[in-house]
Amino acid sequence: MSSLKRKDLLDIQSLSVEEILLICRSAKYFKDIFTRSVKSVPILRGKTVCTLFYEPSTRTRLSFELAAKRLSSDLINFSVSTSSVVKGESLIDTVHTLEAMKVDYIVMRHAASMAPHFLSRNINASVINAGDGFHAHPTQALLDTYSIMEKRGSLEGLHIGIIGDIKHSRVARSDIEAFKKLGARVTLCGPPTLVPDDFHLYGVDISYNLDDILPELDVINLLRIQKERQKGSLFPSLREYHRQFALTEERFRKCREEIIVMHPGPVNRGIEIDNSIVESPRTIINEQVTNGVAVRMAIFYLLAGGAPLEEMNDERGGSENSN
Amino acid sequence: MNEAEVKIVIKNGRLVDPASKTDERCDLLIENEKIADMSKKISVKDDYGVIDATGCLVLPGLIDMHVHFREPGREDIETIYGGSMVAAKGGFTSVCTMPNTDPVIDNQALVRFIKLEAEKGPVNVYPVATITKGLKGEEISEMGELINAGAVGFSDDGMPVMSSNLMRRALEYSRMFDVPIITHSEDLDLTDEGIMNEGRNSTLLGLKGIPRESEEVMIARDVILTRLAGGRLHVAHVSSGGSIEIIRRAKSDGIRVTCETAPHYFSLNDDAVAEYLSMAKMKPPLRTEDDRKAIIEGLKRGIIDVIASDHAPHSMNEKMQELEYAPFGIVGLETTVPLIVSVLVRENGFSYLEAFDKVTVNPARILKLDRGELKPGHVADVAIIDPEKKVTITEESMMSKCKNSPFIGKEMYGSVRHTICNGNVVYSAP
Numbered sequence: 001m002s003s004l005k006r007k008d009l010l011d012i013q014s015l016s017v018e019e020i021l022l023i024c025r026s027a028k029y030f031k032d033i034f035t036r037s038v039k040s041v042p043i044l045r046g047k048t049v050c051t052l053f054y055e056p057s058t059r060t061r062l063s064f065e066l067a068a069k070r071l072s073s074d075l076i077n078f079s080v081s082t083s084s085v086v087k088g089e090s091l092i093d094t095v096h097t098l099e100a101m102k103v104d105y106i107v108m109r110h111a112a113s114m115a116p117h118f119l120s121r122n123i124n125a126s127v128i129n130a131g132d133g134f135h136a137h138p139t140q141a142l143l144d145t146y147s148i149m150e151k152r153g154s155l156e157g158l159h160i161g162i163i164g165d166i167k168h169s170r171v172a173r174s175d176i177e178a179f180k181k182l183g184a185r186v187t188l189c190g191p192p193t194l195v196p197d198d199f200h201l202y203g204v205d206i207s208y209n210l211d212d213i214l215p216e217l218d219v220i221n222l223l224r225i226q227k228e229r230q231k232g233s234l235f236p237s238l239r240e241y242h243r244q245f246a247l248t249e250e251r252f253r254k255c256r257e258e259i260i261v262m263h264p265g266p267v268n269r270g271i272e273i274d275n276s277i278v279e280s281p282r283t284i285i286n287e288q289v290t291n292g293v294a295v296r297m298a299i300f301y302l303l304a305g306g307a308p309l310e311e312m313n314d315e316r317g318g319s320e321n322s323n
Numbered sequence: 324m325n326e327a328e329v330k331i332v333i334k335n336g337r338l339v340d341p342a343s344k345t346d347e348r349c350d351l352l353i354e355n356e357k358i359a360d361m362s363k364k365i366s367v368k369d370d371y372g373v374i375d376a377t378g379c380l381v382l383p384g385l386i387d388m389h390v391h392f393r394e395p396g397r398e399d400i401e402t403i404y405g406g407s408m409v410a411a412k413g414g415f416t417s418v419c420t421m422p423n424t425d426p427v428i429d430n431q432a433l434v435r436f437i438k439l440e441a442e443k444g445p446v447n448v449y450p451v452a453t454i455t456k457g458l459k460g461e462e463i464s465e466m467g468e469l470i471n472a473g474a475v476g477f478s479d480d481g482m483p484v485m486s487s488n489l490m491r492r493a494l495e496y497s498r499m500f501d502v503p504i505i506t507h508s509e510d511l512d513l514t515d516e517g518i519m520n521e522g523r524n525s526t527l528l529g530l531k532g533i534p535r536e537s538e539e540v541m542i543a544r545d546v547i548l549t550r551l552a553g554g555r556l557h558v559a560h561v562s563s564g565g566s567i568e569i570i571r572r573a574k575s576d577g578i579r580v581t582c583e584t585a586p587h588y589f590s591l592n593d594d595a596v597a598e599y600l601s602m603a604k605m606k607p608p609l610r611t612e613d614d615r616k617a618i619i620e621g622l623k624r625g626i627i628d629v630i631a632s633d634h635a636p637h638s639m640n641e642k643m644q645e646l647e648y649a650p651f652g653i654v655g656l657e658t659t660v661p662l663i664v665s666v667l668v669r670e671n672g673f674s675y676l677e678a679f680d681k682v683t684v685n686p687a688r689i690l691k692l693d694r695g696e697l698k699p700g701h702v703a704d705v706a707i708i709d710p711e712k713k714v715t716i717t718e719e720s721m722m723s724k725c726k727n728s729p730f731i732g733k734e735m736y737g738s739v740r741h742t743i744c745n746g747n748v749v750y751s752a753p
Binding site for chain 2: 013090091092110111112113114115117118132133134135136170173196198199201232
């Protein structure tokens with residue numbers, strides 16, 4: 001594997017295990033740069049990155065923008081509120097505008113599933129999916145994977161719990177796909193209204209009782225619960241959700257000593273996770289954010305045709321790039 | 324189209340007439356808009372036009388009992404005239420237009436308008452009028468007046484009649500006219516905001532699912548209401564295996580129910596959504612491979628009476644959007660014959676009689692049209708189809724103004740060579 005031989009990064013499903021590992025190894029190199037006083041490298045000089053966000057997002061957009069800037073690219077930002085989409089320019093016209101401006105990378109966030117796939121078929125620029133509907137959030141899954149690897153070396157044989165609204169979560173889908181590809185055991189946990197049986201297709205376990213699975217978990221990934229789901233009668237109240245599925249202090253005491261607590265953010269403190277656990281040393285929420293920038297730098301670099309980086313450490317040991 | 328004394332002889336064809344279960348080599352003579360003679364060998368006279376149908380099927384002109392021609396309201400997308408031309412190219416001589424236009428077809432003036440517009444075109448157009456005034460699902464339409472104006476059935480297609488009581492009244496009231504109440508069977512609450520079949524693919528793609536039960540509970544409700552109210556129920560665009568089972572049971576219980584499916588439900592499954600995106604988005608949605616097989620089985624066993632295209636033109640601007648925002652529906656008039664020939668006859672071993680009764684005699688009987696069969700003295704609606712000839716569906720080859728079809732680029736068998744409507748050749752392949 002020399003570099004990513006693909007135009008776009010749209011989902012985890014289409015990535016091979018080798019590609020996932022390549023991205024993670026390259027991310028290590030970029031993360032090391034962060035400790036230097038000069039944090040940028042001239043890898044994307046002269047290239048233009050456009051962040052095209054059809055859905056509000058702070059951290060993902062900032063993370064991509066920082067990654068692009070640290071690679072010395074030119075950066076433009078196109079934020080569109082959903083209301084103006086309805087009245088205004090169609091996606092295809094917006095895309096033709098960006099194409100005419102000779103943008104090299106489009107980082108897209110969209111509320112409609114498969115929108116980046118639709119876009120990628122109609123544009124020459126590289127499309128990086130920054131989250132589409134309920135479908136995929138590949139860079140989040142890659143940074144989650146990298147973060148776990150950083151702590152444990154490998155995902156092989158780890159038992160990872162993903163807790164919460166699985167049904168409406170692009171993070172869950174991409175995480176499941178990445179974790180399963182790398183040999184982890186995945187258990188989904190939440191109410192049946194939010195964890196449909198169809199998810200068995202991924203080869204995961206499903207549990208409706210957090211207390212049953214908690215003592216077995218090596219990693220727990222708590223998803224943000226969207227308050228508006230309550231209106232659709234998917235759960236009766238936040239209080240009941242908290243009682244059934246929150247990582248409370250009492251539950252935290254039942255966890256393994258070495259458990260890794262993750263959350264894609266933004267955290268609803270006191271709903272998915274109790275306040276004190278957010279600050280626990282076993283919680284890596286802030287490291288996920290740091291790693292997000294490194295992983296996104298690696299993705300830009302590899303999509304640009306970058307070769308594997310010499311300095312990087314081999315996370316798994318003994319693969320083709322070790323020296 | 325009213326030249327006097329047109330005489331056409333169709334020679335050397337394989338005459339397939341599902342009504343009489345005829346499938347044999349036979350010539351056919353058309354005189355004065357009627358079938359004048361059918362026999363092994365008709366000798367050609369000087370004033371006859373001759374169509375050589377060697378290697379071709381000579382079928383009754385096809386009937387599509389479910390099309391959307393968008394007029395009045397969206398003439399930019401399709402018109403009654405334009406749609407009729409497309410129908411003729413597809414081998415159809417009669418079509419039923421659905422009433423969910425703008426304005427909706429819920430009064431006799433609008434039914435007459437469609438009939439009048441259709442006179443300019445090449446094929447017979449039979450309007451279906453709404454079950455409820457304004458498609459609102461609140462009060463039943465003036466069925467008697469609408470029938471007098473030319474309506475052949477009633478449907479709120481595009482929308483279900485959600486009120487069970489209103490559905491009961493519509494079925495009851497329609498009994499005095501013996502016309503079909505054609506249902507778009509969908510429980511909107513269960514559909515929620517779904518856009519594709521709920522299941523494996525919707526999970527993988529993160530798209531909101533429409534459970535099959537959204538269709539099945541409404542069909543179950545409507546057959547039960549038909550048992551209560553009488554009348555004739557015709558279920559449009561059946562897509563799920565469960566629906567077929569409900570209809571099979573209802574038929575065996577003696578409830579007067581018929582149903583149709585569309586060619587895409589026996590040709591594609593919901594794997595197509597990832598590949599074709601909005602071009603594979605329609606209601607009801609493409610279901611699983613098991614459903615597709617069940618549809619084929621239902622057609623084979625005659626539980627499904629009719630194949631109708633649900634021809635639904637949409638502009639490219641509307642379709643070339645995010646899957647979630649794109650409208651439901653695909654065009655079908657030009658792909659129905661190739662799909663019947665390729666999928667049902669060639670891949671699944673249907674005889675021509677089994678395959679083509681669904682687009683000829685069966686819809687004619689449901690709609691009480693004096694068409695859909697070949698016999699001397701009968702009106703001369705004829706489709707001549709070469710089932711061995713390959714056709715490649717391309718945007719250029721399509722006559723339809725709208726090209727919203729997942730079958731573009733596909734090579735199939737079954738080419739319509741000539742379409743004859745009321746004794747006149749209205750389409751000939753180039």
